[in-house]
Structures are given as structure tokens and as C-alpha cells.
Amino acid sequence: MVNDNVLSIILGGGQGSRLYPLTEKRSKPAVPIAGKYRLVDIPISNCINSNIKRMYVLTQFNSASLNRHIKNTFHFSFFSSAFVDVLAAEQTPESKSWFQGTADAVRQSMHHFLRHEFEYALILSGDQLYQMDFNDMIQAHIDANAEISIATIPVNEKEATAFGILKTDDNNVVTSFIEKPDTELLPDWTSHTSDDMQAQGRNHLASMGIYIFNRDLLIELMNNPDTNDFGKEIIPQSIEKHKTLSYQYEGYWTDIGNIDSFFEANIGFTDDLPKFNLYDTKQRVYTNARILPTSKISGTALDKAVIAEGCIISAAKIEKSVIGIRSRIGKDSTIINTYMMGNDDYESLEVINTMKTEILVGIGERCFIKNTILDKNVRIGDDVRINGGPHLEDAETDKYVVKEGIVVIKKGAVIPKGFVL
Template identity: 25%
Template sequence: MSLETLTLVLATDRGPGLDPLTRHRAKAAVPFAGKFRIIDFTLANCLHSDLRQVLVLTQYKSHSLHKHLRDGWSIYNPELREYVTPVSPQMAEGQSWYTDPFDAVRQNRYLIERSRAKRVLILQGDLIYRMDYAEMIRAHVDQRVEVTLAIREGSPADSPGRVAVSLDEAGRVVQAFDPASTGDPARTNLLTMGVYLFDKERLLAELDRPAEVSPEHQVLSAPAITSLSASGGVFGYRFGGARGRVTPDRYWCDPVTIDAYFGATMALLDPRAPLDLYQEDWDIHTYQGQDPPARTVPGASGTEGIFVNSMLADGTLISGGGVNHSVLFPRVRIRDGAIVEEAVLFDGVQVGEGAHLRRCILDKGVLVPAGVQIGLDPATDRARYEVTDGGVVVIPRGFAF
């Protein structure tokens, strides 16, 4: 199977809803869950699904993502025709960058044509979920269809921008529509989830059709799916079934806003987290630096360093400070008397003595001076910092206090 399926991972979204976290990186490269990048979840799915020919299509602010792919995903053997290769816009047939997700596929047609694969799996690399693609491929072959869409139950409220589909009794797609058109944001529909499987020749035929702009966050629009289904052979594969080697937690998240990202992160600290990071045979691969173990030590005042219900990555040192219900990435430092509550601190953040942080996200390398308070006074926060509609304070990289 590994040589019969070519995988295209789209990492082209600039992620405007995640600004300022995407000022220096693509959405797919945004850190998540204390040690990973968002794209690691899609690539880990490929790894465990025995998909070893992976092209990652990149565009906006791609340096951080390219570096991460080099450092964390150079694990395949090219002698066995295995690879994870980033592909920026080649402009082989024009001078434009990728204009939309489907155009990114179209501009790399030559890579599809020269592949010996029988099928092409197209994935969005900026979503968070775990899935055994091998089972979807088997279902695609068993159903003898040309196109398969992974679908899940959801609503416009929790899956913004997704396309809804209806299926016949055989599981084939008969209609696609914008779920927001129903006027009920809580209505449950079968929604696309950023996983598209094509027979190679069918995909090439679709690339020959007149260009149609696809939605910002997905490959195929509702009219495009309806057109595909009208010509036959489009199957809806239900996500989270009993088949497959991954535990069916049925978790899927598109963090299109800071509030969605923050909520997904805090949910990882629930007693029964919705996303299972601890399945032993489905680890999420990533790059890890050579850092010492995380540790708590007393501060100069003699106060013990403590943490409660939090994630601490390697290299983190809590020296007399207190951390509660927070996620700390590698090499974070919490100084004597500092308090961190409901916070997400990226690599290398340092929190000075006596500082108090609550309900905030601090980007990589932010240095918080002693005594500074963040997230305690809404009026002061909005005057000094960037605050989301949900009240989450975001301190961007390089911020000067």
C-alpha cells in the first residue's frame, strides 16, 4: 500500500484567525500540546498508516515549517522510495503562488503524473485528529469508487467552513451543501473533514477541468463535490469507526481562531481528555531537542516550585513558582513567587519573580519581567496587549514590556 498511494499534505494556509501566533509561522507549524506542531498529527497518521511517499505543499512563512520537517521528519529511507518532502510553489506553468487549496494540487500536477501510485490522498496539514488512513483506503478499494471523502458528524458551530453531505443507503454521496444555509448552527450534519482520496486518473481528469476557486479552508467546495457525485463514484467514509488501529476517540479540531486553539489546548488537561495522546501504538512523532528533564526546585525564598494538572515539556524549570492547569513547552522558566494559571507558554518563555499570568498564550521566547500581571485586569489587558473575544491574552514573539 505504501507505494500505491501518493500523499499530498496541504500546509498552505496562513491562518489569519490565529494571528499573532501565525505572524512568524504557517498555521500548520503552530505549536500544540506542549511539544508538537499541528502538522505532526497529520504526518503521524501517515506514518502509522504506512504511507511513506508524502509531499508537503507549503507557501506562507514556510521557513519554520521546513526546518521542523527537516529536523523531525527525516526518518524515511529514500533508498526504499520513502520520503517526506516539502514543495513550495514551483511556478512551472505561470508566475502565481497557490491561489487556493485545489490550485496547490493543480500546480503540482507533474508530481502526480510522474508518480507510480494508483491513488492520491490529499490531506490538510493544519487539523488536529488521529486517523488510520489505511482503513479508508481499503474501504475505497472495496467499494470500487473513484473518490472517497472522510466525513464526520458535526455542526457549523464546531466545524466552521466545512461542507455537509448526504449519503444514499450504499454510502455514496448524493448531495453537498453549505451547512450554514440551514440557519441552525447547532444542527448535526455529515461534514467533510479535510481528507480526500482519489484514483489517480480521476484526479488528473478533474485537474483538466476549468479552474474553480475552492474554499479557504478545504480542497473541494460544495458544488465541486456535487459535480463529482453526479458523475458517479464518490463514497463517504465515516470517521471513527470500529475498524482501524487507532482508538476511536472521534476527536477532530480545526483551530481557526485563537479561542478555538486555546480551548483545544485546555481540553487536553481534562480528567478524560477528548484527544488521546497516550495510545502506546499510535505515538505522535515530532522533533525533540536534547533538553534535560523538567524539574521543580525551591526558589531563593525557600518556596517550593509546584505544578498542578499541567503539561511540562523537557527543559522546563519551576524555581519556587506555581503552575496550575497550564501547558508549558520546552525550556520554560518560572521564577520565584511567579504564578501561572490557565496559560500556554511556548518554547523558551521566562516568567520573572512575582509575575502573575492567567488565561493567556505567550509565544516563543517571550520574557516576562518581575511583577508583571497578565490576564487579571481586562481593561488593562486590552489597553496593553492583544485580547481575543473570549478574553484570552496573546503576547506575540518579541513583545517589549
């Protein structure tokens, strides 16, 4: 049963500066995760699994690769009303500026949304990792006769200072809201959570940045040009005037806000029981159905390795690492605690046999790579040693960036033979 009364609006975020350099040449929702997916596949797949099949993705920076990915991936029947459309910031007679925030992005795009019949607008973030059935949240919204619903996740005191924190009454109706409270204020900002959550010290409700708005209220709120952001302005200003429901979610959820959280989320896929379950047949993650050969591995010791399709690997050892599509790793190389995004294309046999390029795409022979993110299409020469970790200071060159001990090799970078970091 398709949810014909719901329109989904996925916010692509701003420039994504905290995820730089991964966002240097692509928008944040287009950043590759787990070796074969892109971030935007997560909210889109959650919608499809919830039978919500009318989606807009709002973006304004480097949206070409995102457009291409969505166009190549999400095809629906000619006879259905389903679609996934990318809306990049556009200049109109009414607005000549970029999106100024999450609410402003929705405001500037309202003329597209209002072409459709819908009762509820489901507003999502394009840079979060989670699996949620939105039908439960929508039903709770309807049953409570709410005008706004906010998905919330119980967090502990340490985590609470990084989020917008809500306070609710016994009926899960939001009574107050505070953005990133100081630690000394937290005792006054506890809410009722389940016994399970209380046992873990998770007594504060953090906004997940997932909202449901009734259509008429969204139109009304968007008529005020002075509010630019949902979390900082719309939600705090609406709580007293409009019935706002908290929908508690207790599953795995992480906000891919910076390089550290991005790296941790990807390496997490190598756990024996990952918190995010890619193997759940009821909560599938959909992506571009590339027609790639199986991966070929020769003489490699593998431990907690996630390897995507189409790879050619002759490494000595791969440990606690994610190896993306079409990756090539040479003989006697060791890869530890690393996310290798892979390649967009294969090097041709002619190039390989004639050595028209000195350093082939992928990782060369006798390399040691640890605590590193290798963006797409990098070329690592033989005998390269990259040992990321807290001993490295933050730095940036034209080929790589170091952030909090994690080394990020930039997209398409060529690292010369014998390089040591």
C-alpha cells in the same frame, strides 16, 4: 506493510490570518502545539502510523521554519522510497501566481506528484488535530469501487452551520452537498449515523477536509483551471458525475481554525483523560527528537499541568496550563489556564550572571498569568500581571494581541517589569 499505492498530499493552508499573530512569522503547519510538537506533526504521524510514507506538504507563506522542522525531524532509510518534502508555491512558465485555493495548490504541484507511481492520492489538511488509521478509509474506498472518498464526522445542528454538509444514501454514497447551510435548511440535511451519534444529536455529516482521489480522476479534475477549491468547487461538481463515498469517523477531531479553537485544543491536553491521546503507543505523534535535559521544578504546586522537557521552574503555582520546551518560570509566579510555548534556546550562564539583558527569556518573579498564550522566546519581566478573559476588548499592540478574551504575547516580545493587562 508500506502503502506503496498511496501518495499523501498535506495542504498547509493560506496565510493563516485567523491564527494571527501565531502565523506572523511562521506558516500555519509550523505553529507549536502541546508544548513540544508542531501542527504538521499530526497529519505526518497519522500517515506514518498508517504506513503511508510518501508525503508532500504544500505551503506558500513563511515556510522557512516548517522546512527546517521537517528536515530535522523526518529521516527515513536511504534504501526506502519514503520521504516528506515541502513544496512552497513556485513560479513556473505555466503559473506565475500564488496558490489560489486547495485545488489550485494541488494543480500547480501536480508535476511533482506525477513523478511517482500511485493509485490513490490522500489529501489532508495541515491544521487539524485527530488520530486516524487511513488504511480503514482506503479499504472502504476500494471495496466500494469509489472514485472519491470524503472523511466525514457526525455533528449536531449548532456545529453544522460552520461546515460543508453531505447527504448520503444507505450505502454511504454521497448524493448532495451544501456549504455552511443556514439553520432552517438543516432538517433536510440529516444522514444515517450510528446509534451512539444519534443519541448525542449528531445527525449531520460534516466534511473533515480529508479526501481520497483515484489517480486518473485527480489528473482529469486538475486539468480544469477554473476550479480552485476542493470543498467549494471540486466536491460539489463531482458528486453527480463520479462515485463519491462518505467515510464516517467518530473519534476526536478538531479544526485549528482560529485562536479560540487553538487555545481550547491545547488546554485540553491538561484534562485527566484528554480527548486527544498523546499516550497511545499505537498512534504515536512524531516530532523533532531534541536532546534535552529533564525538567527541574522547585517549590511549585502543580494541578493539571503538562510540562515539556528541559524546563526550569520555580513558580508558586501552575494550574491547567501547558508549559513548552526550555521554559523558565521565576519564583512566586502563578500560571493559570495558559499555554507557554517555550524557547528555542537557553540563556547562557554568562548572560544570566552578568545580567547583560535586563529581562531574561521566560517568565520573571511574582508574575500572574491567566488565559494567555505565550509564543516562543518571550521575555516577561518581574511583577507582570496579565489577566485574560471576556472583560478584555479585542486589541493589538506591537507586543500582544487580544482575541475573544485570550491574550497572545507575540513571538520574542519583551514585556517590561510591572506591566499590567
